[in-house]
Amino acid sequence: MTSSTATSPSRSSERCVTLGLLQHAAGPExxxxxxxxxxxxxxxxxxxxxAEILCTQELFAGSYFCQEEDAERMDLAEPIPGETTAFLxxxxxxxxxxxxxxxxxxxxxxxxxxxxxxxxxxxxxxGRYRKMHIPxxxxxxxxxxxxxxxxxWQVVEGRAKAGLLVCWDQWYPEAARLTALxxAEILxxxxxxxWWHGETPEDRVQQxxxxxxxxxxxxxxxxxxxxxxxxxGIEDDLEFWGTxxxxxxxxxxxxxxxxxxxxxxxxxxxxxxxxxLRRGWPFLRxxxxxxxxxxxKRLLDDAAS
Numbered sequence: 001m002t003s004s005t006a007t008s009p010s011r012s013s014e015r016c017v018t019l020g021l022l023q024h025a026a027g028p029e030x031x032x033x034x035x036x037x038x039x040x041x042x043x044x045x046x047x048x049x050x051a052e053i054l055c056t057q058e059l060f061a062g063s064y065f066c067q068e069e070d071a072e073r074m075d076l077a078e079p080i081p082g083e084t085t086a087f088l089x090x091x092x093x094x095x096x097x098x099x100x101x102x103x104x105x106x107x108x109x110x111x112x113x114x115x116x117x118x119x120x121x122x123x124x125x126x127g128r129y130r131k132m133h134i135p136x137x138x139x140x141x142x143x144x145x146x147x148x149x150x151x152x153w154q155v156v157e158g159r160a161k162a163g164l165l166v167c168w169d170q171w172y173p174e175a176a177r178l179t180a181l182x183x184a185e186i187l188x189x190x191x192x193x194x195w196w197h198g199e200t201p202e203d204r205v206q207q208x209x210x211x212x213x214x215x216x217x218x219x220x221x222x223x224x225x226x227x228x229x230x231x232x233g234i235e236d237d238l239e240f241w242g243t244x245x246x247x248x249x250x251x252x253x254x255x256x257x258x259x260x261x262x263x264x265x266x267x268x269x270x271x272x273x274x275x276x277l278r279r280g281w282p283f284l285r286x287x288x289x290x291x292x293x294x295x296x297k298r299l300l301d302d303a304a305s
Contacts, residue, residue, distance in 0.1 A: 015271040021102035025233030028063040058190040070213035089123030102190035127156035129164035180222035194240035196263025220251035223278040249277040
């Protein structure tokens with residue numbers, strides 16, 4: 001297990017918040033209580049190094065079960081509040097920290113969501129986001145399990161203004177932009193992304209670099225911090241590539257975790273950098289909001305012809 005702390009940036013303000021990204025393995029044979037024990041240990045490490053907001057990986061309480069369509073796996077879904085949110089609430093109270101956590105939500109019979117919750121330091125659930133973009137790719141068969149989110153873009157105001165997004169959302173500039181426009185200072189992406197065992201070394205490099213570039217681009221285009229928390233380990237046909245990271249508003253990767261080891265990645269984020277970078281790169285100021293109506297269409301007419 002690795003504990004890592006980013007070098008503190010030069011602070012241009014008194015508004016600095018420290019994130020703790022909790023990256024670990026959680027295979028299909030791992031009992032839930034054992035997973036919770038791993039997260040407890042990582043949380044203690046992160047808090048001992050100053051973390052004020054803990055962030056889990058996607059569906060952290062168990063395996064990434066979406067690699068095949070199996071209706072019995074829907075039994076893994078749970079209500080909110082429920083067992084996983086009770087566990088997170090206990091961590092929040094024990095360490096007096098805020099937590100962004102990801103879980104498989106049972107909303108009603110046959111209606112399930114891939115959901116992020118945000119808990120304050122008392123353990124109260126103060127925010128909820130349901131994943132909006134749902135993939136349907138080989139080994140990422142999420143449309144079978146998850147109903148698309150219907151809560152819209154969510155920003156929770158705690159120690160920072162945290163924008164809640166999930167994994168596949170990270171490939172969509174619209175999701176990052178709309179969440180930033182609601183006031184987010186940090187975009188938090190719990191993630192489960194990895195390689196199929198049959199992919200070439202060249203494919204592996206290209207895919208992970210593309211993933212990093214997207215996060216850097218969201219940070220630059222919106223002048224915000226971006227945190228992505230990935231899992232590690234091999235589960236069925238996927239090898240998860242870890243490398244949880246934080247980008248600053250200039251797009252610099254200021255901290256990155258191991259590609260294979262469980263890690264408590266602790267990262268100070270000077271929120272004053274947002275104002276500083278947006279003054280130099282005033283992308284939000286210069287947006288032509290009168291010209292973007294086409295974004296509500298699947299394709300523009302000339303692109304489809």
